[in-house]
Amino acid sequence: MLKKHHEYAKGLLKERNLKATTTRIQVISLISAYKTAMPLSKIQQSLANTDRVTLYRTLNALLEKGLIHKAFSSGEDTYYALCSDSCSTHAHQHDHIHFKCKVCQMVTCEYPEEKVVVSFPGFKVDSLNVSAVGVCGRCA
Amino acid sequence: MLKKHHEYAKGLLKERNLKATTTRIQVISLISAYKTAMPLSKIQQSLANTDRVTLYRTLNALLEKGLIHKAFSSGEDTYYALCSDSCSTHAHQHDHIHFKCKVCQMVTCEYPEEKVVVSFPGFKVDSLNVSAVGVCGRCA
DNA sequence: TTTTTAAATGCAACAATGTTGCAATAATAG
């Protein structure tokens, strides 16, 4: 785990008034180093000596404070990704799409060329969730 | 439970070479009568004297054969809806959007005026999953 | 630096959701 991510994590936690505990720093560093959205199973593997409960509580805290978000839930595994600055304690603000590559299994946050808009007459759309499965650029 | 749905269910099951067992007919009839996507919790309530395991196996069988699909999974509850004819044993073919109304909690399959298209350069998109949360026409 | 104090951790126990093996039962083909 690189120092770079470690310091970065501490900064993020301070910004959101969360105590910079070992587990929180580890989780953020891990996801940050992972580059793409990281499946819970991998996070658990890497933090095998951390209590299961603590990890759940840590993830919930980071979710609530808008530091990470669930990028994909595919029944078996849930993927977590770091949030952008626009996410806050009160609301997640994502205009990206979660893309899962069925070759390398990686989940990434992608920004489509044109913003996705959907409208049905008579409906008020508050939030739109778009996820896609396919083959990513590297695997194609 | 109306006879209409009962007969309809039997027909669907025969088409897909599934035995027309009581539980299967009940599940299809229920969802059919419910009109919109039905949460698992309600299905369980209605079939309270059916074994938990049997219900799970029934739902899996219907999912696999393309008779129903998961319309929405919101952590707490999973919503099931009947499939259109275009769904088969091999693949689900849906071009609709799952819309959850946060007032009445109903989940419906909606067909937007223009088909949703997303493209990122270099990516091959196989399937796109779009869900929306907001307020439906009746509640607005 | 040491003390204080409020929050986070680890543990045990629990809860919810889903799965497996197997004997009993029900649906359909003959």
Added chain:
DNA sequence: CTATTATTGCAACATTGTTGCATTTAAAAA
């Protein structure tokens, strides 16, 4: 109507996530 094969119900297990509480840790105050 009988034979055959899939489905059912039960018990037990597996997985995933949660709660209460005593102990430990982070960071603010002295």
